Amino acid sequence: MCRYKRIERCIGEYIADHYRRAVEVGIGNNPEAARMVASAGALMLCTDIRSDIRHEGLPVVTDDIFEPKRELYAGADVIYAVRPGVEMIPPLIALARSVNSDLLVYHLGCEIYEGGGELVNCGPVLLHRYHRRT
Structure with missing residues (x-):
């Protein structure tokens, strides 16, 4: 588990260093990256499909990436996801395009x-940028 927290810290540091308005999609029970982004003052909010997800000090909103409430993401300069299912990538790309946001994804394994x-190389971690804002 320690290795995963190091990965999430690298992701959070990269996002905090390069963006000012970030949204994490699918936060689940892994808030480490969002905490890093929030501590830099760059976190807009986090989303998850499950309504019972709560993390003290982090704004978590229930939303379904397959039918997103686009207004939640408006103004974000980056939308990011840590280990999303590959089936989530097409709707994430569509959402990033529709709100003109970068989309960064850290994939599970290969x-x-x-x-x-x-x-995108952020130290020992490789992110995938599937959309770049204009």
Whole structure:
């Protein structure tokens, strides 16, 4: 588990260093990256499909990425997800395009979507940028 927290810290540090308005999709029970982004003042909110997800000090909203409430994401300069299911990638890309936001994904293992997007190296962690805002 310690290794996963190091990965999430790397992701959080990268996002905090490069963005000012971030939304994490699918926070689940892993708030480490969001805490790093929040401590830098760059976290807009976190979403999860489960309504029982709560993390003290973090704004968590229930939303379904397959039918997202786009207004929640408006103004974000990055939408990111840590270990989402590959089936979530197409609706994440569509959402990022519709709100003109970067989309960064950290995949589980070797799982990628189509060509994997643009690789972003943030230390020992590789992120996949599937959409770049204009």
